[in-house]
Amino acid sequence: xxxxxxxxxxxxxxxxxxxxxxxxxxxxxxxxxxxxxxxxxxxxxxxxxxxxxxxxxxxxxxxxxxxxxxxxxxxxxxxxxxxxxxxxxxxxxxxxxxxxxxxxxxxxxxxxxxxxxxxxxxxxxxxxxxxxxxxxxxxxxxxx
Ligand SMILES: [Ca+2]
Ligand SMILES: [Ca+2]
Ligand SMILES: [Ca+2]
Numbered sequence: 016x017x018x019x020x021x022x023x024x025x026x027x028x029x030x031x032x033x034x035x036x037x038x039x040x041x042x043x044x045x046x047x048x049x050x051x052x053x054x055x056x057x058x059x060x061x062x063x064x065x066x067x068x069x070x071x072x073x074x075x076x077x078x079x080x081x082x083x084x085x086x087x088x089x090x091x092x093x094x095x096x097x098x099x100x101x102x103x104x105x106x107x108x109x110x111x112x113x114x115x116x117x118x119x120x121x122x123x124x125x126x127x128x129x130x131x132x133x134x135x136x137x138x139x140x141x142x143x144x145x146x147x148x149x150x151x152x153x154x155x156x157x158x159x
Contacts, residue, residue, distance in 0.1 A: 034082045035106055035126065055151065059144050069141035072131060079127040083120055094118040 062070050062078040070078075086094055095117050096102070110118055110126040134142055134150035142150075 034079070034086060034123065035110060035130075052148070055148055056144065059147060069143055070147065071141050072128070075131050075142065076124065076128065079124060080120075083123050092120050094123070 059070065060066075062074055064074055064077070065071075083094070086098055088098055096107070099107070099118075107118070108114075110122055112122045112125065130150070131142065134146050136146055136149065137143075
């Protein structure tokens with residue numbers, strides 16, 4: 016359907032992992048934990064557009080949508096495996112609700128908002144940095 020490599024250059028192999036990670040964070044996979052934490056902090060601050068040190072559902076959804084569009088290079092509102100680059104099929108499957116091998120915007124957002132609820136351990140409808148880091152660590156642990 017589309018050329019294999021978009022003109023936008025190669026996305027990191029972990030693009031899907033990043034998109035599907037609980038928070039805007041979860042850059043933790045490639046580097047040591049301390050610098051990963053710094054990057055999570057940065058990602059958190061980017062997502063926290065009103066600067067109240069909490070990620071609301073709206074902020075989370077906006078961040079997820081931005082992540083989706085940055086990956087959806089042909090603007091089809093679906094993510095194909097080619098657009099995702101190298102990725103772990105184990106991450107792809109749970110998100111691909113209808114199992115057709117492509118991720119729609121709705122599939123991704125449904126998955127992301129479930130992740131939000133799971134990460135919101137105190138149930139206040141917002142993610143603190145700690146909640147986000149905790150969820151990212153759970154996810155990394157589960158992915159090992
Ligand atoms: Ca906020
Ligand atoms: Ca699908
Ligand atoms: Ca919370």
